[in-house]
Amino acid sequence: MDAAESIAAGTALPQLPPVLLAAQDRLFATRSAIHAFAYRPTDLYPPELHERIGEWLNVDGFEWAHGVYMAMRNADAEASRRLEEAVSSRRLFGFGRRAPAQRASTQPVTDDTPLGRLRTALREIQPDTSLDPLPAAPWLDDLIPEWEILRARPHVAQFHIHPVDTHAVRAVVEARRLFSQDQFDCEAPAVARELGRPDELLLAALLHDIGKGHPGDHSVAGAVIAERVASRAGLPPDEEARLVTAVREHLLLPNVATRRNIADREVIEDTARRAGDANTLRLLYLLAIADACASGPNVWSQWKAQLMRSLYVRVMAVLAADAPDAAMPRPEAIVETLAERFPADVVEAHLAGLDADYLISVPPETIGDHIALIAEAAGGTAVRHDRLGEIDRLTIVTSDKTGIIQSVTGALVGHNASVLGGEAHTRADGTAIQVWHVSDALGVGIDDRRWGRILAAVPAAIEGTFDIEERLAEVRQSYPARPLANVPTIVNVNNTASQEFTVLEIFTADRRGLLYGITKALHEQRIDIHLAKVDTIGPEVVDAFYIRRADGRRIEEPDAVERLERLLVEVIDGLAP
Structure with a gap:
């Protein structure tokens, strides 16, 4: 009964x-x-x-x-x-509920091997038919016994909203979409057609996090497991090599795009070396998009899509035996695109004063918006708020001087606005261009009235007439501290990633005033920021700064490196959440 x-x-x-x-x-x-x-x-x-x-x-x-x-x-x-x-047994008692979706394949299985069954499942599987998206089965145990470690396993990284196995299956579903759907103009369907191997992409998506739950770097551990799976499945050597590389390097493109100067020839050539060949690069590109889309809200955005697409094009030029500069946006093409908005000499002068990273990472129409905003500023400061997809974007142009990032981020945090990501560039004539993607720290959305106050506060902060410290004290007193994610603060001073600059990488939990605190500390140490890349994913932050001393020297002496790392850890961990 x-x-x-x-x-x-x-x-x-x-x-x-x-x-x-x-x-x-x-x-x-x-x-x-x-x-x-x-x-x-x-x-x-x-x-x-x-x-x-x-x-x-x-x-x-x-x-x-x-x-x-x-x-x-x-x-x-x-x-x-x-x-x-x-x-x-026809006992629904009048509730009218439909039977749940079948978890097994509804199509005849023409290949009854474990690999054949897996490929059939990956073509049809949906993560929403069951809380266990890939139930245990003898064929799965034979092919991927390591899957059991992933089953219902929580992610350590808190921006993930699903357990590891569910995330992997969702990545498979996102990978399938890439063959027909393009989001943020990243040209995924075209790349997928060039790859021409849907089963390879789906298997890589399923296994990209297979190393989680094992000691050490999950990408390295996962590559070892992927090699075992390929051996059990009897994959051809070239397919096995691509799968192993895809699992080991699945974070390569997003990490380089958001943390490195993608105009740097050495960065491009190193990325090409790690990818190995054109088809593996295509696989890595599509896998990175699927992984981001399956992770959680705002992990994949138009800004990241633009950066990663630009990186992909430059790396592909190297692998196609062209020079990386062959994939650089041509100034004359940008001039032509903006011909109806500006005279050619205005666009040419603007582009000539900026480094290659700006040309690569900023679309032509947005470059035109920057030129218009610089004209509006007329040597002073101008700010503009618009939206990039579902994310608020704040653009600032002003005369360059030390501490601008500190001033802007201080004004933002003083109005409960959090920086999700962005970049800062400086033109040769001393015009600073900053673009920040912003969210509401209170979680309710920034209304027009608060945006009005922000747009007034940013120029005042740059001019020094907005008391950032006083405003921060008011915010901390008026709004309760937020729970701090269990993410250790790691500061890495890197002098091998760039020949001209020291690259400062910071990994930590997001907290109120983080970017302001970091840039203030650098300003007080007389350290200039040439390029800043900020990436906030859920409660975690990865900031990268290309820095030099005010006299143009890098921070290379071991004792100076140690002091800077220790100082920033103390500053960050001393910030209230």
Whole structure:
């Protein structure tokens, strides 16, 4: 007798099986802990709460989260099983629910090998038909026994909103879309047609995070596992080599695009060397897009798409035996594009004063917007707010001087605006051009009134008439501190990534006033910022700065490097969340 029959008969409900009793206990305990932190009824279990809930329950937060995901899956599987039984025996009791989607393939399996079954599954699988997107099966155990480590495994990186296995399957679905859908003009369908190997891309998408849960760098561990999978599957040597490289280097293009000067010939040639050949580069490009789209909101954006597309084109030129400069945007083409807006000599003079990274990373129409804003500034400061897709964009042009980034970011944080990403460039005549992608730190959206205050505060901050420290104190007093993600602060001073500049990389948890605190510390140390790249993904931040001392020297002495790294760690960890 099931629960419905018991209710109809007025008898006691049947005892739940042990696996569901355990799931019920864990889910109730988790819900109580969530309510204790939220001070209101809610059933959301975001990754940033995993550790705090573990502390509240006096358990390991990571292992507890894994158990929560498994509990939900066990309950989902049992509910689906009983619903299927009810449908098959025509006992739906008038609720009109449809039978759940079949998890097995609905198409005949023409290749009954484990690889054939996997390829069939990858062509059809959908992550929303079950909480367990790739259920255990003998053929899966034979081909990828390492998959069990990923099953319901929480991500350590908190910008991921799904467990590792679900993220991998969602990456497969996103990879399938790339053959027909283009987002942010990254020309993915054209690249996919050139690759011409959909099964290769789908397998790489499934395995790109297979190294998670193993010691060391997950990309390196994953490459070893991918080689084993390729051997078990009997892949041809060239396909195996591409798969292994794709797993090992799946973060190569997004990391280089958002942290390096992609106009630097050495950067391009090193990226080409690591990719190896044109088809592997195509695979890496498509995989990086699918990975980002499957990770969470705002991980893939128009700004990142532009950077990565520009990087891809330059690296492909190297692999096609052309010089990387062959893929550089031609100034005359930009002049032609903007011919209806500006005289040729105005555009040519603007481009001549900027480095190649600007030409690569900024689309022609946006270059035209910068020229117009510089004319509006007339030697002073001009600011403009618009939207890039779903993200607010703030553009500033002003006369270059030390501390501009500090002033701008201080004005932003003083109005509860967070920097998601952006770049800063300086023209040869001393005109600074900064573009910042901004979100609301309060999570409600920045309305027109607050944007009006921001647009007034930024020029005032640059001129020194807006008291940033006083405003920050007011913000910290008026708004409660946010939970700080469990992300250690790592500062790396790199003198091998560029011959002209020291590259400063900072990995840390996002917190109020982070970019302002970093740039203020650099300004106080008389360190100039030539190029800044900022990337905020959920609660995590990766900032990269191309820097030199005010006298033009790099920071190379071991003691100076150590002092700078130590100083920035102290500054960052001393900031209130």
